[in-house]
Amino acid sequence: MTSGSGIQIPSRLPLLLTHEGVLLPGSTVRFSVDSPRNMHLVSHRLLKGTSLKSTIIGVIPNTRDPEHDTDDLPSLHKIGTAGIAVQVVGSNWPKPHYTLLITGLCRFSVTSLLKERPFVLAEVEQLDKLEQYTSPAGEGVTAEDGELGELSQKFHQAAIQLLGMLDMSVPVVAKLRRLLDSLPRETLPDVVASMIRTSNKEKLQVLDAVSLEERFKKALPMLTRQIEGLKLLQKTRKISPDTEKRTGSREWRNSSGMCCKYIRSTFASNNLKGWSVLDSWVNFAKPPHSSLCFYCLDIRAARTLLDNDHYAMDKLKRRVLEYLAVRQLKTSLKGPILCFVGPPGVGKTSVGRSIARTLGREFHRIALGGVCDQSDIRGHRRTYVGSMPGRIINGLKTVGVNNPVFLLDEVDKLGKSLQGDPAAALLEVLDPEQNHSFTDHYLNVAFDLSQVLFIATANATATIPPALLDRMEVLQVPGYTQEEKVEIAHRHLIPNQLEQHGLTPQQLQIPQNTTTDIIGRYTREAGVRSLERKIGAICRAVAVKVAEGHRVPRSDASTPESPAKQGSKSQDKAAPPEMPIVIDHTALKDILGPPVFEMEVSERLTLPGVALGLAWTPLGGEIMFVEASRMEGEGQLTLTGQLGDVMKESAHLAISWLRANAKVYKLTNIVGGPDPLEGTDIHLHFPAGAVTKDGPSAGVTIVTCLASLFSGRLVRSDVAMTGEITLRGLVLPVGGIKDKVLAAHRAGVKRIILPKRNEKDLEEIPANVRADLDFVTTKNLDEVLNAAFDGGFTHPQLTSKL
Numbered sequence: 001m002t003s004g005s006g007i008q009i010p011s012r013l014p015l016l017l018t019h020e021g022v023l024l025p026g027s028t029v030r031f032s033v034d035s036p037r038n039m040h041l042v043s044h045r046l047l048k049g050t051s052l053k054s055t056i057i058g059v060i061p062n063t064r065d066p067e068h069d070t071d072d073l074p075s076l077h078k079i080g081t082a083g084i085a086v087q088v089v090g091s092n093w094p095k096p097h098y099t100l101l102i103t104g105l106c107r108f109s110v111t112s113l114l115k116e117r118p119f120v121l122a123e124v125e126q127l128d129k130l131e132q133y134t135s136p137a138g139e140g141v142t143a144e145d146g147e148l149g150e151l152s153q154k155f156h157q158a159a160i161q162l163l164g165m166l167d168m169s170v171p172v173v174a175k176l177r178r179l180l181d182s183l184p185r186e187t188l189p190d191v192v193a194s195m196i197r198t199s200n201k202e203k204l205q206v207l208d209a210v211s212l213e214e215r216f217k218k219a220l221p222m223l224t225r226q227i228e229g230l231k232l233l234q235k236t237r238k239i240s241p242d243t244e245k246r247t248g249s250r251e252w253r254n255s256s257g258m259c260c261k262y263i264r265s266t267f268a269s270n271n272l273k274g275w276s277v278l279d280s281w282v283n284f285a286k287p288p289h290s291s292l293c294f295y296c297l298d299i300r301a302a303r304t305l306l307d308n309d310h311y312a313m314d315k316l317k318r319r320v321l322e323y324l325a326v327r328q329l330k331t332s333l334k335g336p337i338l339c340f341v342g343p344p345g346v347g348k349t350s351v352g353r354s355i356a357r358t359l360g361r362e363f364h365r366i367a368l369g370g371v372c373d374q375s376d377i378r379g380h381r382r383t384y385v386g387s388m389p390g391r392i393i394n395g396l397k398t399v400g401v402n403n404p405v406f407l408l409d410e411v412d413k414l415g416k417s418l419q420g421d422p423a424a425a426l427l428e429v430l431d432p433e434q435n436h437s438f439t440d441h442y443l444n445v446a447f448d449l450s451q452v453l454f455i456a457t458a459n460a461t462a463t464i465p466p467a468l469l470d471r472m473e474v475l476q477v478p479g480y481t482q483e484e485k486v487e488i489a490h491r492h493l494i495p496n497q498l499e500q501h502g503l504t505p506q507q508l509q510i511p512q513n514t515t516t517d518i519i520g521r522y523t524r525e526a527g528v529r530s531l532e533r534k535i536g537a538i539c540r541a542v543a544v545k546v547a548e549g550h551r552v553p554r555s556d557a558s559t560p561e562s563p564a565k566q567g568s569k570s571q572d573k574a575a576p577p578e579m580p581i582v583i584d585h586t587a588l589k590d591i592l593g594p595p596v597f598e599m600e601v602s603e604r605l606t607l608p609g610v611a612l613g614l615a616w617t618p619l620g621g622e623i624m625f626v627e628a629s630r631m632e633g634e635g636q637l638t639l640t641g642q643l644g645d646v647m648k649e650s651a652h653l654a655i656s657w658l659r660a661n662a663k664v665y666k667l668t669n670i671v672g673g674p675d676p677l678e679g680t681d682i683h684l685h686f687p688a689g690a691v692t693k694d695g696p697s698a699g700v701t702i703v704t705c706l707a708s709l710f711s712g713r714l715v716r717s718d719v720a721m722t723g724e725i726t727l728r729g730l731v732l733p734v735g736g737i738k739d740k741v742l743a744a745h746r747a748g749v750k751r752i753i754l755p756k757r758n759e760k761d762l763e764e765i766p767a768n769v770r771a772d773l774d775f776v777t778t779k780n781l782d783e784v785l786n787a788a789f790d791g792g793f794t795h796p797q798l799t800s801k802l
């Protein structure tokens with residue numbers, strides 16, 4: 001079909017090359033462009049032109065604009081849509097791009113390419129008549145036109161049937177209704193195919209159908225499919241006309257993006273409670289929490305955004321980008337659920353937020369800490385007084401779209417109670433095989449959650465229910481080194497806090513050595529949350545000074561005051577704070593008080609019977625002192641410091657091994673006898689007595705501490721250790737090495753004794769930390785003791801032989 005003498009598009013059109021979304025004549029589509037030729041088209045043509053003609057461009061679908069303008073053009077899709085650019089919006093963030101709103105006019109085919117740079121210009125042939133969009137509905141194809149007439153009649157009837165099933169109060173439905181009445185029938189395949197749920201591939205088929213008959217044939221099955229889908233949905237709702245009359249009908253959008261009639265079920269009785277429940281249910285069911293928010297992902301932009309938002313965390317960022325790249329290439333959303341595991345304040349939540357921004361999706365955080373009732377996840381049945389929907393459906397209502405990023409915060413803190421196991425309800429939510437029909441008890445309507453991107457966070461995996469853990473891919477987020485914290489503070493925390501307190505860098509400056517001081521002496525944490533709080537405290541103190549500086553001084557004579565007050569006022573007036581206020585050590589002490597942590601390691605290792613161990617807790621790595629003393633007695637062992645069973649067993653193991661080897665190492669009891677326990681009681685204490693401790697990794701520390709006690713020798717003051725022991729004196733590997741090493745580094749330790757089989761974990765330690773430390777890897781307790789004591793702990797037989 002070629003155009004006659006009617007309305008003509010220009011014979012030469014600049015071409016916009018698109019690979020996502022298909023523009024059909026009569027529809028309006030938003031395109032985001034950032035590739036070179038497309039960008040040039042917008043800046044050289046659309047933004048420069050002043051005539052209506054200059055806003056008409058050709059949109060070629062299914063064709064990717066090359067990344068560089070020096071690259072050759074790929075072969076173009078044969079048929080495109082001429083369109084009018086009705087809106088152009090430009091942005092430089094996260095990288096330069098334009099968003100175009102284009103309304104399709106008619107099909108064209110490319111006859112020849114005139115130029116490829118700076119943008120593509122082509123000689124085109126118009127394929128559709130443009131008059132059809134302006135001529136009255138009665139004209140065009142009619143029933144008399146043979147097979148075509150029949151097809152158009154069928155199509156028109158099907159379109160009317162579809163509209164009958166939809167909610168007229170929804171703008172897009174009302175628009176479709178108006179178009180159906182006013183447009184000639186030959187335009188209907190394009191218009192309907194662009195409005196109902198169709199894939200890009202299907203839209204391309206409609207676009208490529210140049211003959212009108214073929215176009216009707218392609219679009220009719222899509223329309224029929226939509227109608228059948230809606231019918232099925234209505235059937236499952238078990239519609240009863242009686243109920244409808246009694247309770248009225250309510251429409252809401254289903255997950256396919258269309259609106260369907262939904263009849264309130266029989267739960268509503270005519271009593272007050274019933275109506276109030278009904279009312280809140282209806283209010284809940286009304287919002288379009290199934291409308292889709294489209295996004296297109298640019299991996300390079302995603303990388304820039306993640307790098308801008310977060311310093312360090314390279315491994316995590318790399319894995320997140322891989323994950324996003326796979327999702328971009330494979331649009332099916334069935335993928336692993338990422339679970340970020342690490343100590344508090346290391347940025348797990350904020351990476352989740354960045355992922356949502358990267359994807360251009362809504363973000364919603366669901367705090368699961370302490371949730372112990374499964375109706376928290378699934379909602380209450382409406383028969384209960386005060387029933388509510390669960391957090392998942394509530395979250396969807398809050399964000400208003402059905403494809404947000406949901407951050408399930410603290411999955412390791414889920415509880416269990418008589419009201420059921422919330423973890424079991426979460427299993428259904430997170431399982432891609434099941435979550436397309438998640439039913440909240442309150443709504444009692446299956447909802448498709450498969451478009452939601454779930455990310456979980458936890459402090460430790462040990463308390464995550466195994467079935468839940470099995471559905472997630474765990475990404476460890478370790479703590480930061482001192483240097484990383486300084487960078488994070490200066491790049492992110494200080495600017496953020498300044499902004500939150502209405503301050504500028506011209507008013508407050510925190511030099512790097514002050515930040516180092518805050519990190520070392522006022523905080524002891526794996527993440528940066530306390531550091532952020534301390535910086536906040538400094539900002540508040542400075543805000544007071546700055547505000548005082550701005551105060552308009554009142555005349556001293558206006559109010560009689562005590563001489564002291566008057567004195568201070570005249571001081572304020574005479575010395576407004578000098579800007580910028582620089583926080584040095586003295587200012588830091590004034591604001592934050594005396595240091596909370598001191599370098600205490602060497603001071604505490606001044607007596608025999610003390611050793612320094614390394615522990616891992618969900619809050620990160622920690623140093624841990626072990627103290628031992630002995631007194632006359634019956635050979636009893638006392639253990640204090642809230643120890644778990646495994647740790648108590650380690651203590652017994654350590655004593656047994658030392659007793660068995662006492663002769664070899666010349667260890668003696670209180671009166672110098674060969675059995676260290678004879679006539680001697682031993683007390684082992686693990687300070688920080690209020691904190692429960694457990695795990696086998698303190699084994700080597702207990703042995704070293706007791707060896708020091710029995711030999712009367714001091715453990716080196718700069719050494720810390722970790723490792724599990726066996727009764728035969730072997731040292732077994734333990735977990736959490738990175739966090740433990742970072743904690744030791746923070747505490748100023750110089751030598752770390754580790755199990756040999758943990759050597760591979762040292763690769764994860766940042767190079768600057770590794771350079772500061774001397775690692776001794778050990779296979780047995782003999783090697784541990786030799787490394788822990790100055791000059792070694794070699795047994796006397798060997799020494800005497802030498």
Ligand SMILES: Nc1ncnc2c1ncn2[C@@H]1O[C@H](COP(=O)(O)OP(=O)(O)OP(=O)(O)O)[C@@H](O)[C@H]1O
Nearest residue numbers: 309310311343344345346347348349350488492528
């Ligand atoms: N690498 C980083 N770069 C920039 N800011 C960071 C980084 N890591 C953490 N932060 C900041 O530290 C603060 C705490 O982070 P966040 O709340 O994400 O921690 P979290 O790991 O989720 O902690 P929790 O387990 O307690 O929820 C936030 O303000 C965050 O922006």
